Amino acid sequence: MITRREALFGAALGAAAVAALPALSATVTKAEIRGLPREKITLVAPPFVHPHDQIAKSGPKIVEFTMTIEEKPVVIDADGAKLNAMTYNGSIPGPLMVVHQDDYLELTLINPDTNSLAHNIDFHAATGGLGGGGLTLINPGEQVTLRFKATRTGTFVYHCAPGGAMIPWHVVSGMNGAVMVLPRDGLRNDKGKPVKYDKMFYIGESDFYIPRDEKGNFKSYESAGDGYDDTVKVMRGLIPTHVVFNGKVGSLTGDNAMKSKVGETVLIVHSQANRDTRPHLIGGHGDYVWELGKFANPPAKDLETWFIRGGSAGAALYTFLQPGVYAYVNHNLIEAVELGATAHFKVEGDWNDDLMTQVEAPKPIAIN
Amino acid sequence: MSAFILKLMPIAMMAAAVPVGLSIQAASSHRQSHVAAMTVSLLPGSIIYPMPGEYLRGGRPQANPKVERQLNGPLEIMTYQVSAADYADCVSAGACRPAEETRSIPRDAPATGVSYLDAVAYARWYSDVTGSLWRLPSDEEWAFAAAERFAGEFEGVENDANNPARRWLTSYQAELDLNRKPDPLPRSRGSFGVNSRGLADFSGNVWEWTSTCYVRTTLAEDGSGVASSVDNCGVHVLEGLHRAYMSNFVSDGKSGGCAVGLPPDNLGFRLVRDRPGWASDLLSHLGMI
Numbered sequence: 001m002i003t004r005r006e007a008l009f010g011a012a013l014g015a016a017a018v019a020a021l022p023a024l025s026a027t028v029t030k031a032e033i034r035g036l037p038r039e040k041i042t043l044v045a046p047p048f049v050h051p052h053d054q055i056a057k058s059g060p061k062i063v064e065f066t067m068t069i070e071e072k073p074v075v076i077d078a079d080g081a082k083l084n085a086m087t088y089n090g091s092i093p094g095p096l097m098v099v100h101q102d103d104y105l106e107l108t109l110i111n112p113d114t115n116s117l118a119h120n121i122d123f124h125a126a127t128g129g130l131g132g133g134g135l136t137l138i139n140p141g142e143q144v145t146l147r148f149k150a151t152r153t154g155t156f157v158y159h160c161a162p163g164g165a166m167i168p169w170h171v172v173s174g175m176n177g178a179v180m181v182l183p184r185d186g187l188r189n190d191k192g193k194p195v196k197y198d199k200m201f202y203i204g205e206s207d208f209y210i211p212r213d214e215k216g217n218f219k220s221y222e223s224a225g226d227g228y229d230d231t232v233k234v235m236r237g238l239i240p241t242h243v244v245f246n247g248k249v250g251s252l253t254g255d256n257a258m259k260s261k262v263g264e265t266v267l268i269v270h271s272q273a274n275r276d277t278r279p280h281l282i283g284g285h286g287d288y289v290w291e292l293g294k295f296a297n298p299p300a301k302d303l304e305t306w307f308i309r310g311g312s313a314g315a316a317l318y319t320f321l322q323p324g325v326y327a328y329v330n331h332n333l334i335e336a337v338e339l340g341a342t343a344h345f346k347v348e349g350d351w352n353d354d355l356m357t358q359v360e361a362p363k364p365i366a367i368n
Numbered sequence: 369m370s371a372f373i374l375k376l377m378p379i380a381m382m383a384a385a386v387p388v389g390l391s392i393q394a395a396s397s398h399r400q401s402h403v404a405a406m407t408v409s410l411l412p413g414s415i416i417y418p419m420p421g422e423y424l425r426g427g428r429p430q431a432n433p434k435v436e437r438q439l440n441g442p443l444e445i446m447t448y449q450v451s452a453a454d455y456a457d458c459v460s461a462g463a464c465r466p467a468e469e470t471r472s473i474p475r476d477a478p479a480t481g482v483s484y485l486d487a488v489a490y491a492r493w494y495s496d497v498t499g500s501l502w503r504l505p506s507d508e509e510w511a512f513a514a515a516e517r518f519a520g521e522f523e524g525v526e527n528d529a530n531n532p533a534r535r536w537l538t539s540y541q542a543e544l545d546l547n548r549k550p551d552p553l554p555r556s557r558g559s560f561g562v563n564s565r566g567l568a569d570f571s572g573n574v575w576e577w578t579s580t581c582y583v584r585t586t587l588a589e590d591g592s593g594v595a596s597s598v599d600n601c602g603v604h605v606l607e608g609l610h611r612a613y614m615s616n617f618v619s620d621g622k623s624g625g626c627a628v629g630l631p632p633d634n635l636g637f638r639l640v641r642d643r644p645g646w647a648s649d650l651l652s653h654l655g656m657i
Contacts, residue, residue: 078550078552078622078631078633079550079552079622080552216470217470217471254544254630257540323533323534324533325533325536325537325540346537346540348537349533350530350531351530351531351532351533358427358532361424361427362424362584362598363424363586364596364598
């Protein structure tokens with residue numbers, strides 16, 4: 001009798017024994033993993049994504065990432081509302097990590113002793129161990145390294161899940177991000193033809209629940225722990241005080257608006273770790289949208305709005321055809337305009353009169 | 369914007385500032401116990417400024433035409449914006465709706481969280497308790513009073529006949545070039561200083577309602593003037609660090625939204641006192657009529 005654990009870790013077993021278990025035929029021995037090439041990636045803060053190949057240039061490798069957890073107060077709107085944030089690597093969302101299918105994602109997670117809480121990480125892209133959450137719980141002053149095999153392609157959320165009531169609280173305090181596992185031969189459209197992007201942006205949407213005082217003004221607290229009881233009360237009402245992209249109102253507008261140009265193809269990855277959302281590019285479309293985020297499924301074509309389920313990440317590919325200032329919103333427009341979920345694209349290029357023209361400018365209504 | 373300010377400076381110096389706050393107080397005290405606001409009377413003068421609204425020619429957006437405007441009579445205008453405390457008196461009297469302002473702000477900070485309709489209601493009540501005729505300034509009166517603090521339209525906005533997106537992109541950039549961070553909390557009066565006419569707090573973090581309606585004007589193709597125009601008095605012009613247009617019932621600049629990146633921090637107002645009322649009050653006080 002052979003146990004799964006022996007199959008996974010029993011280097012002494014012969015290849016024939018492993019081959020007898022079809023489900024585990026792709027299992028690689030520890031020694032083989034040790035022999036794989038390694039690549040160390042420096043993460044960058046969203047909406048940007050670290051440089052990566054869309055088509056893998058060689059066989060599977062171990063891709064190393066390091067993230068440092070940072071607890072810090074963050075101002076999340078123009079009125080100065082303060083979130084006692086918990087972050088992966090200092091940003092909300094945490095950085096996007098890109099690997100290829102069959103690569104190993106190896107993360108070193110650091111919880112400096114300047115923090116006050118225990119944290120971990122649950123990768124939706126990973127298999128077993130509560131997504132890694134069961135193997136990564138660290139106290140302030142500790143670090144841990146986890147490796148998982150990227151068996152399935154797609155965009156996947158990761159988030160902190162330190163147990164019980166801590167889970168939603170850490171997630172809505174900022175501890176979430178996404179992983180993108182690309183097919184080794186790159187993305188393909190609905191007909192199986194290769195598609196590629198010139199640029200990529202990662203948008204992580206957050207719902208925040210900031211307590212208010214009796215006059216309706218937002219309260220602030222010395223530390224995350226001080227605000228815990230009040231925050232949970234607001235969370236239980238399920239109505240966020242803020243719904244924002246990349247950590248605060250206006251983080252992707254103005255000087256931080258995303259830039260593109262006519263003819264350029266962008267891939268927009270959109271994650272929401274807690275709550276449903278519905279991205280929409282005003283005046284544009286999704287040429288190919290992996291609404292569920294998983295590249296083994298053919299993308300939907302020509303979408304106006306796409307639905308991202310809470311706890312998932314999706315990807316949309318679009319080639320800009322017209323210049324202008326585009327708003328990219330959560331098309332619950334109350335959340336977009338009143339609660340903050342609006343980003344902008346500044347797109348340069350020549351206007352296409354064929355696609356749109358103002359036949360007649362506004363003028364007084366004609367009277368016969 | 370800065371080039372325009374330079375052009376305006378000599379005009380600003382032409383108009384002498386005459387503080388008359390004390391005389392007003394004396395003039396009206398026999399009718400009401402309410403202490404009238406401090407005002408400054410500006411002598412008649414002229415102003416060159418970009419007209420508010422939207423302008424089209426040949427179906428294309430145009431830069432707002434700059435016109436010279438003559439202010440014939442003297443203009444008596446409040447030195448400071450109407451304060452939160454003064455506005456609260458109107459609320460207590462049952463003549464004004466409470467301001468949509470819940471934050472802790474100083475009593476002498478400007479009234480904020482007020483709509484155009486609120487400002488008009490206050491002017492009506494204030495006229496009643498002071499026995500003078502108070503009203504919102506028109507956009508050009510505001511510009512004249514604000515002098516070098518008047519900003520008006522964004523400069524550098526392109527109108528490319530073949531590419532409407534140039535206008536959208538360059539006006540977005542013009543807003544960014546102001547390089548301004550949100551400054552939400554109203555401050556005590558005087559915090560934003562005094563302009564060359566002795567008037568305080570223009571173009572700080574409070575945008576001010578004017579009595580001027582939003583208007584869309586089609587200019588004649590041959591440049592000979594106005595071909596047609598349509599007023600929308602459900603929307604009024606606000607002035608401050610940049611011009612804004614908002615629906616009459618909006619009291620929060622951020623949700624009223626004039627612009628993609630730079631909404632007004634706060635909405636408030638100051639009033640002007642109509643000269644005929646002032647003159648007849650004074651004459652009446654002196655027993656001359």
